[in-house]
Amino acid sequence: MSSQFVLPTFVSRTLQAVVGAEFLDFWAAELGFDARIQRTISRVVARWMETPDTVTLVLKPNSNFPGFQAGQHVNLTVEIDGVRHTRSYSFSEAPSASGLVAITIKKVPNGRVSSHLVDNIAIGDRIELGLPFGDMLLPATTADSKLLFLAAGSGITPLMSFIRQLAVQGMPADVVLMYYVRTRQDLIFAKELGSLAAQYPSLRVQPVYELEAELQDGELSGRPSREQFDAALPDLNERAVYVCGPTGFMNAVRGLCDGIAPAFHAEAFTPPAFVPSTSTGIARLFLSKSNRTVEVPEGMPLLDALEAQGIKPQSGCRMGICNTCACGKASGVTRNLLNNELSVDANASLRICVNAAVGDITLDL
Numbered sequence: 143m144s145s146q147f148v149l150p151t152f153v154s155r156t157l158q159a160v161v162g163a164e165f166l167d168f169w170a171a172e173l174g175f176d177a178r179i180q181r182t183i184s185r186v187v188a189r190w191m192e193t194p195d196t197v198t199l200v201l202k203p204n205s206n207f208p209g210f211q212a213g214q215h216v217n218l219t220v221e222i223d224g225v226r227h228t229r230s231y232s233f234s235e236a237p238s239a240s241g242l243v244a245i246t247i248k249k250v251p252n253g254r255v256s257s258h259l260v261d262n263i264a265i266g267d268r269i270e271l272g273l274p275f276g277d278m279l280l281p282a283t284t285a286d287s288k289l290l291f292l293a294a295g296s297g298i299t300p301l302m303s304f305i306r307q308l309a310v311q312g313m314p315a316d317v318v319l320m321y322y323v324r325t326r327q328d329l330i331f332a333k334e335l336g337s338l339a340a341q342y343p344s345l346r347v348q349p350v351y352e353l354e355a356e357l358q359d360g361e362l363s364g365r366p367s368r369e370q371f372d373a374a375l376p377d378l379n380e381r382a383v384y385v386c387g388p389t390g391f392m393n394a395v396r397g398l399c400d401g402i403a404p405a406f407h408a409e410a411f412t413p414p415a416f417v418p419s420t421s422t423g424i425a426r427l428f429l430s431k432s433n434r435t436v437e438v439p440e441g442m443p444l445l446d447a448l449e450a451q452g453i454k455p456q457s458g459c460r461m462g463i464c465n466t467c468a469c470g471k472a473s474g475v476t477r478n479l480l481n482n483e484l485s486v487d488a489n490a491s492l493r494i495c496v497n498a499a500v501g502d503i504t505l506d507l
């Protein structure tokens with residue numbers, strides 16, 4: 143059956159009013175249509191390996207997709223063995239008039255979703271997308287602007303979107319990319335970055351290897367350090383810095399740029415360490431929408447605690463960025479596990495992936 147089939151607007155509005163959008167979306171999914179009233183469904187139209195463990199997927203979203211800006215991310219939901227899983231991924235291409243979007247996924251050892259996307263997802267498969275999110279956006283630039291992009295591993299993806307966007311504009315900025323990977327074969331987008339650097343003298347691409355045995359001319363090795371930054375970035379004090387990678391990498395380069403770079407913007411792909419909780423108590427959660435009470439360990443992220451009870455609230459990045467898991471807290475006290483702050487307000491909005499109960503609470507779930 144054709145997946146391009148779209149109901150005339152008046153028919154879909156009438157049906158929606160009578161039976162509801164969720165009902166229509168359910169049947170659209172059952173019948174194999176990409177069109178939905180509410181949800182963004184995309185279809186994989188191309189895929190290729192960037193490195194032995196990294197794939198780029200090109201997706202064609204349905205008309206519900208609102209578009210995105212370079213540097214943003216999206217929650218992607220796939221079904222694996224009958225269970226829906228959601229993870230966040232950055233757009234790796236610049237926005238384009240084609241309406242197509244690309245994401246680039248590096249396989250994490252034993253990672254459920256990344257392994258599925260790298261090994262199993264094929265052209266023609268459907269992937270559900272959330273709304274684009276993220277505030278680390280490309281600034282307006284001129285030939286005098288100086289930018290420093292610091293990427294580690296798959297953290298290159300939103301920065302590649304920046305570089306591709308700047309290339310479309312003729313590279314109107316002096317850009318240095320320091321790209322930290324284990325070995326040369328882990329460099330994602332190596333060929334394209336090489337060509338862009340050859341084409342635009344104002345773009346410098348500097349690979350930095352952790353484990354590469356033999357270095358070629360111009361390559362560096364080691365983790366970020368003061369000596370390395372002093373040698374490679376003599377004008378750090380003039381560069382606005384944009385960073386993406388694991389939390390440890392982000393914290394290390396933040397320390398090196400602090401007090402020197404005029405601006406510092408960072409986004410992490412791995413959850414920050416939670417503030418350890420000493421509480422061993424049990425809290426009762428009253429879930430008002432489902433009229434259910436469950437007991438969970440205090441100090442445990444509420445999302446994990448609920449999932450351990452077989453309850454699956456909506457979730458996304460699991461690190462307090464994307465807001466997908468936010469739900470109302472009608473009463474009770476919670477602790478933010480990122481900064482240890484207590485929330486005592488009734489009727490607050492709570493990101494349950496990074497908050498834990500302190501005593502009994504009521505959630506709008």
Ligand SMILES: Cc1cc2nc3c(=O)[nH]c(=O)nc-3n(C[C@H](O)[C@H](O)[C@H](O)COP(=O)(O)OP(=O)(O)OC[C@H]3O[C@@H](n4cnc5c(N)ncnc54)[C@H](O)[C@@H]3O)c2cc1C
Nearest residue numbers: 215229230231232246247248253254255256296299411459
């Ligand atoms: C805003 C945002 C944007 C992101 N963009 C991208 C992107 O463009 N490309 C990309 O490849 N990934 C990206 N990620 C990471 C991605 O969301 C997943 O975390 C990653 O693919 C692992 O998911 P999984 O289901 O395979 O692993 P899981 O099954 O969830 O975890 C398996 C194991 O791997 C560890 N782990 C989880 N995530 C990571 C990670 N990122 N690095 C190392 N170990 C990890 C877990 O602690 C666990 O031990 C992004 C994350 C965020 C928050």
